[in-house]
Amino acid sequence: MMRIFDLINNLDQNIIQYTYNHLRTPLLDDIMSFITHLGDAGIIWGVICILLIINKKYRKVGIIALIVLLTNIILGELILKNAIGRVRPYDALNLDIIINKLNSFSMPSGHALTSFSVAFVILFLVDDWKIYVPILLLATGILLSRVYLTVHYPSDVLMSVVIAFIVSWIVIKIAYHRGFLHKRKYE
Template structure:
């Protein structure tokens, strides 16, 4: 077994032995459902697109989410084909249905951090709340034994890159260097 796999397994074992409780079970299930398919982030982006003032931010967020889905779910998962911990360690009592897709990278973490990268730039006042939600969604994937820690870390990195790429593309298109204030299209 590789060093990375040993570290991943040790972290999951620590979470299982030290953090599980009936209250945490419920909280983590809710967190993971919020992240299913990027649902919470798509909802936020859709609401932003309704407002003329925040429309650009909504579309930037949707662009970052689309890019993270294409790269993570569409390409990387199928190239790497890593099995999930709930498959590798079948003795775990699952709190949610076992996902059918591959494990690496975490799509929940990627979409959360793609969206938060964009949203926190334009809504600085809510940065801590957004980051807390993204971290809760990412952690829920470890807690529920559907991702290894390295899957989640890779998802976070992918999401950060996709969020930044979305904003960089807008800067390139508009020719603006600092685009920190939301403006309408």
């Protein structure tokens, strides 16, 4: 089992080193810094949940998204980050960083977790590509920015996507089981 974790850790470090040494440019630094700050504190995702709740057509979607978002903030930021205690890539690999250093651990990525918490709920429940495609693109951009900026390893953000998927799926199943949701998709 330790060999698997060593393999993942080596792969993570190689991807971070390659990104840092070969993909960084001043223009991409600016773009990725902007994108990553869109996800700060999950505020944009909270605003999206509120906008959905205000819209009568998507109110239940917004409530579900807010429940998933808050559940994952508690699970990720308060429980898993501290339980796992993974050091951030820029500290572990002694890399310069272009955004402010963070005082928390690396896994899971709060930005990726909050982004995909809302994105998955919208993807699962809203049947309008003009709504879910931009949301998925924004969530993916935020996820990629975290690796590009060396604040998270690839496995941190991938684990966050898995957690967001599982929690979204469970909350939606409970909502159907309890009769809160009736429609399969909202159009």
